[in-house]
Amino acid sequence: MSFELPALPYAHDALEPHIDARTMEIHHGKHHAGYTSKLNAAIEGSDLEGKSIEAILGNLDMNNGAVRNNGGGYYNHRLFWEVMSPNGGGEPTGELASAINDAYGSYDAFKDAFSNAAKTQFGSGWAWLCVHPGGKVEVCSTPNQDNPLMPGVTCGGTPILGLDVWEHAYYLNYQNRRPDYVEAFFNIINWDKVAENYAGNK
Ligand code: MN
Numbered sequence: 001m002s003f004e005l006p007a008l009p010y011a012h013d014a015l016e017p018h019i020d021a022r023t024m025e026i027h028h029g030k031h032h033a034g035y036t037s038k039l040n041a042a043i044e045g046s047d048l049e050g051k052s053i054e055a056i057l058g059n060l061d062m063n064n065g066a067v068r069n070n071g072g073g074y075y076n077h078r079l080f081w082e083v084m085s086p087n088g089g090g091e092p093t094g095e096l097a098s099a100i101n102d103a104y105g106s107y108d109a110f111k112d113a114f115s116n117a118a119k120t121q122f123g124s125g126w127a128w129l130c131v132h133p134g135g136k137v138e139v140c141s142t143p144n145q146d147n148p149l150m151p152g153v154t155c156g157g158t159p160i161l162g163l164d165v166w167e168h169a170y171y172l173n174y175q176n177r178r179p180d181y182v183e184a185f186f187n188i189i190n191w192d193k194v195a196e197n198y199a200g201n202k
Contacts, residue, residue: 002040003053005033006078014086018184020173028081031168035073035145042066053078057149072145076126079162083197085190096195099137099202110139111186114163117141118182124166127182129194130157135202141165160197161189 008028013021043049048056048067053075062068091107092100104110110129118127121141130138130148140148140155148156163185170181 002044003036003074005036006081008081010086015084015188018188019084019170023168023170023172026172027164027169028077032073032077035070035077038066039070039074042070054149057147058151060150062151068150069145072147072150075149076145076147076159076162076164079159079197080164082193083161083190084185084188085193086188088188088190089186090191092191092195094195095135096137096191096198099131099135099198103137104139113139114161115179115182118163118165118185119179121165127163127165128155128159129161130155130159131198131201132157133202135198137198158197158201160201161194 005028008024011021012024012028015024042064043056053071056067056071057075060068060071091097097107100107100110104113114127114129117139118141121127121143123143125141125143126145126147127141128139128148130140132138137160138155138157142148142154146153147162148154148159163182165178165182170178174181
C-alpha cells in the first residue's frame with residue numbers, strides 16, 4: 001500500500017485573502033503531490049513499505065535523504081492543510097489554552113514565540129507547536145522538510161500545529177514579506193483541530 005495525496009478539506013480559494021487560490025492549487029496539487037509520489041518511490045521494495053508515516057519518520061535514518069525530504073514533506077503538508085480553516089482564527093480554548101498559558105504565560109506571548117520561530121527560520125522550513133508526553137507544549141522550527149518526529153530534531157514531541165515558511169507557500173501573494181504571511185496565518189488557524197491533535201498526542 002502506498003501513500004496518497006489527501007484531498008484538501010476546503011476549496012482552493014477558501015482561505016483567501018490570507019492564502020490565495022493559485023498558491024493553494026500549486027502547493028497542494030504540485031508540491032505536496034510531488035513529495036507523496038517521491039516518498040512512495042523511495043520506500044518501494046524496502047522494509048519501510050507498509051509502515052505508517054509516523055513510524056517511518058520516528059525511526060528515520062537521517063542520512064536517507066529521499067525519505068527524510070519526501071516523507072517529511074508528505075507528513076508536514078498533511079498536517080498543514082488540517083490546521084487551517086476558512087472558519088479559523090480566534091484563540092485556543094480548554095486544556096490546550098491552559099497548556100499554552102502554562103508554557104508561555106499568555107496567548108499573545110505564545111503568538112510572539114511562534115511568529116518569531118516562523119520569521120527567523122533562515123531559508124526554507126517550518127514553525128511548529130509540539131506536545132510532549134504529559135501535555136507540555138513547545139514552539140520550535142526546523143529547516144527544509146524536517147520535523148520534530150525525526151530523531152534528534154529540535155524540540156522533539158509531536159507537532160500539533162505547523163506553518164510552512166518555504167517561499168512556495170507565500171511568494172505569489174506576499175513576495176518577500178514573510179512576516180505579513182505569518183501574521184495572516186493566525187486568521188485561519190483551526191484551533192479545534194489543533195486541540196484534537198493535542199488531546200490525541202499528549
Ligand atoms: Mn510547502
